[in-house]
Amino acid sequence: MLLFKSKNGKKEQGKLAIPEGLWIKCPSCSEIIYKKELERNLEVCPKCNYHFRINADRRIDIIFDEGSFKRLFEDIMPQDLLDFTDTKKYKDRLKEDSKKTGLTDAVISGEGTIDKIRVAATLFDFNFMGGSMGRVVGEKIAKTFEYAIQKKLPVIIFSSSGGARMQEGIFSLMQMAKTVAFVSEFKKVSLPYISVVTDPTTGGVSASFASLGDVIIAEPKALIGFAGPRVIEKTIHQSLPEGFQRSEYLLEHGMIDMIVERKDIKNTLKNLLLLLVNE
Amino acid sequence: MALQYLDFEKPIIELDQKIEELKTFNLSGITNVDDEIKNLEAKRDKLIKDIFKNIGNWQITQLSRHPLRPYTLDYIELITENFIELHGDRLFMDDKAVVGGFCFIKDSSGGYRQRVLIVGHQKGRNTKDKMCRNFGMPHPEGYRKAQRLFKLAEKYSIPIVTLIDTPGAYPGLGAEERGQSEAIAKTIYTLLDVKVPVLSIIIGEGGSGGALAFGVGNKVLMLEYSVYSVISPEGCASILYKDVSKTEEASNSLKLTAKDLYGLKVIDGIIPEPLGGAHKNKVLASDNIRKAIIENLGYLKKYDGETLRNDRIRKFTEY
Numbered sequence: 001m002l003l004f005k006s007k008n009g010k011k012e013q014g015k016l017a018i019p020e021g022l023w024i025k026c027p028s029c030s031e032i033i034y035k036k037e038l039e040r041n042l043e044v045c046p047k048c049n050y051h052f053r054i055n056a057d058r059r060i061d062i063i064f065d066e067g068s069f070k071r072l073f074e075d076i077m078p079q080d081l082l083d084f085t086d087t088k089k090y091k092d093r094l095k096e097d098s099k100k101t102g103l104t105d106a107v108i109s110g111e112g113t114i115d116k117i118r119v120a121a122t123l124f125d126f127n128f129m130g131g132s133m134g135r136v137v138g139e140k141i142a143k144t145f146e147y148a149i150q151k152k153l154p155v156i157i158f159s160s161s162g163g164a165r166m167q168e169g170i171f172s173l174m175q176m177a178k179t180v181a182f183v184s185e186f187k188k189v190s191l192p193y194i195s196v197v198t199d200p201t202t203g204g205v206s207a208s209f210a211s212l213g214d215v216i217i218a219e220p221k222a223l224i225g226f227a228g229p230r231v232i233e234k235t236i237h238q239s240l241p242e243g244f245q246r247s248e249y250l251l252e253h254g255m256i257d258m259i260v261e262r263k264d265i266k267n268t269l270k271n272l273l274l275l276l277v278n279e
Numbered sequence: 280m281a282l283q284y285l286d287f288e289k290p291i292i293e294l295d296q297k298i299e300e301l302k303t304f305n306l307s308g309i310t311n312v313d314d315e316i317k318n319l320e321a322k323r324d325k326l327i328k329d330i331f332k333n334i335g336n337w338q339i340t341q342l343s344r345h346p347l348r349p350y351t352l353d354y355i356e357l358i359t360e361n362f363i364e365l366h367g368d369r370l371f372m373d374d375k376a377v378v379g380g381f382c383f384i385k386d387s388s389g390g391y392r393q394r395v396l397i398v399g400h401q402k403g404r405n406t407k408d409k410m411c412r413n414f415g416m417p418h419p420e421g422y423r424k425a426q427r428l429f430k431l432a433e434k435y436s437i438p439i440v441t442l443i444d445t446p447g448a449y450p451g452l453g454a455e456e457r458g459q460s461e462a463i464a465k466t467i468y469t470l471l472d473v474k475v476p477v478l479s480i481i482i483g484e485g486g487s488g489g490a491l492a493f494g495v496g497n498k499v500l501m502l503e504y505s506v507y508s509v510i511s512p513e514g515c516a517s518i519l520y521k522d523v524s525k526t527e528e529a530s531n532s533l534k535l536t537a538k539d540l541y542g543l544k545v546i547d548g549i550i551p552e553p554l555g556g557a558h559k560n561k562v563l564a565s566d567n568i569r570k571a572i573i574e575n576l577g578y579l580k581k582y583d584g585e586t587l588r589n590d591r592i593r594k595f596t597e598y
Contacts, residue, residue: 081543084532086519135598142596164487164509166519169533170545173509174598176488177495180467181592204509206460207448207488212468226459226488227450235450245455255458 026050028221042262051219051262053199055101056108056125059158063266064121069112073143078105078136082169090167097128105136106161109144111153115270117277120148124160126200131161133205134168138175141209145182148191154277155186155193156269159210162228163203176208183212192276194269197224197247197256215272216256217265218247224256285341287330288555294323327555336530336539340512342504343483347558349565350415351378351399351442354482357565358385358572359397365431367424371457374421376401376413376445379428381437384572393576396432398425398493399442402483415484416449419462422492426469436584438476438576441493446511448489466492471591474584478575480550480568481505481537482557497590498575499545501537502564503552507545508535545598548575 023032028050038045042062043052054062060069084090098104106128111120122144124131141157148155164172186193195213197206199222207226210216218224225245233240243249250256260268284292298319301312334342342348355362355378362382367373379398386392400417403409432439448459470477470493479496485507494507501507510518512530517523534540537549550571553560579587 082534166510173491177595178598181471181595184472207463211461211464225455231450
């Protein structure tokens with residue numbers, strides 16, 4: 001019986017093949033975990049507590065009351081305004097990632113309840129072009145805030161993004177301004193905007209709305225920063241300290257409010273909302 | 280000062296040298312060669328015009344980084360009176376990659392003097408100066424100093440002019456440790472929110488989030504040979520094309536010039552530069568900027584603070 005299969009189906013020599021089937025190897029502690037068990041444990045390694053990256057749909061399952069999440073603004077589709085081509089056409093990249101993820105772009109927005117408390121939310125999916133922020137992402141975040149202002153709901157944004165989507169050039173940069181403008185508009189209604197940052201949150205996402213939450217919550221050991229660690233290493237010509245730009249480092253330096261494990265996030269959000277939402 | 284030429288300007292060198300030689304010769308007073316100098320200068324100017332008519336995005340990127348290009352403090356010196364620089368973020372240190380202060384904009388008519396706050400990125404000219412200015416790449420402190428000054432300008436109802444010229448915010452250990460992301464995000468937030476007119480002018484390199492932090496004005500203008508982009512052509516070539524030799528191609532794809540961005544309706548206007556670029560005639564370049572500031576603030580000042588704030592929010596929610 002074939003228990004271990006590498007990703008591309010070929011046997012890799014000299015190192016343990018990464019299984020695709022029933023078992024999965026923890027990238028942090030190398031423990032071989034039964035996939036079903038990993039799922040039961042919310043994609044967190046039972047041995048070392050490593051939080052695997054999860055897609056937006058899975059996060060909806062974990063955070064929102066069952067069946068409560070309604071997707072919104074699904075008709076906003078990406079456009080290739082610059083007719084951008086690098087090693088591939090941007091249009092083709094969009095098609096490929098759409099096929100791969102079943103999404104139209106890198107976020108899902110909507111409304112749902114957390115322990116019966118209604119919230120508007122946007123969730124990033126890192127599998128769609130690295131969760132990069134282009135016009136669709138910016139627009140859906142904008143609409144989320146707009147919707148929340150109308151319906152008087154709190155906003156939660158779950159980020160996981162490499163930053164701005166370079167294929168949309170200057171328009172991706174402008175999404176930083178656009179999303180911040182909506183954070184600013186949102187203060188009209190005295191409701192909480194909670195930013196949940198997960199692995200990884202960098203670049204234009206980190207340097208805009210994600211850092212402006214009334215409360216900022218991070219998952220353990222998530223990479224959070226403006227510049228990527230490789231860029232920094234190349235710039236300063238020295239290796240970076242252990243744990244640099246990880247959640248624990250950010251907490252210590254006063255950049256986030258708390259680190260919450262995946263299994264506890266729903267409860268923490270509920271408690272925060274109970275305290276901060278004035279009925 | 281030694282003249283510096285970019286690759287595509289090489290054909291101009293020969294004529295420039297001849298003109299210089301003749302000028303030296305003229306000083307000796309033996310023969311009058313004024314006419315010939317004039318001829319050559321006309322010829323050279325035509326050559327420059329021809330070359331500049333056809334320059335592409337990569338050449339414009341090079342011009343935007345030209346070592347002789349005027350920087351923020353050069354413009355401040357030429358277009359303002361009574362400039363008083365203010366320092367420090369009151370939290371950690373004074374970041375010299377960002378300069379800011381209050382001043383009057385010179386007005387040739389001698390009439391009303393326009394008070395402004397100018398905040399801009401500052402690059403250095405020689406090695407020591409470049410290090411001191413960190414090549415125009417701010418740390419969080421630079422952005423926090425800017426926020427402090429924006430708030431002061433709001434307190435005194437003084438319009439804000441930002442001059443943008445940075446390769447980007449500094450990617451360093453200390454910068455991350457002290458919250459580069461938060462500093463940039465909060466600066467965008469603050470500049471969008473202040474209840475005074477805001478005019479943003481890209482004078483050289485408009486590099487990514489580090490530039491955008493100062494770029495959310497009611498009006499956004501670019502000097503003719505400046506660039507504004509989410510990533511440098513080099514970065515784009517290396518990350519997306521996986522081939523650093525594709526830099527020129529990347530500069531075209533990114534549509535980063537003033538002309539490109541005006542066409543895409545991302546900026547509101549282009550400030551013309553003197554023949555051959557701002558560094559060829561700083562006085563003329565400065566005067567064009569000065570006029571643009573007077574004109575645009577004259578227009579924006581008609582509106583009250585709340586309207587101006589809402590106008591910026593509306594403007595940037597449209598992208």
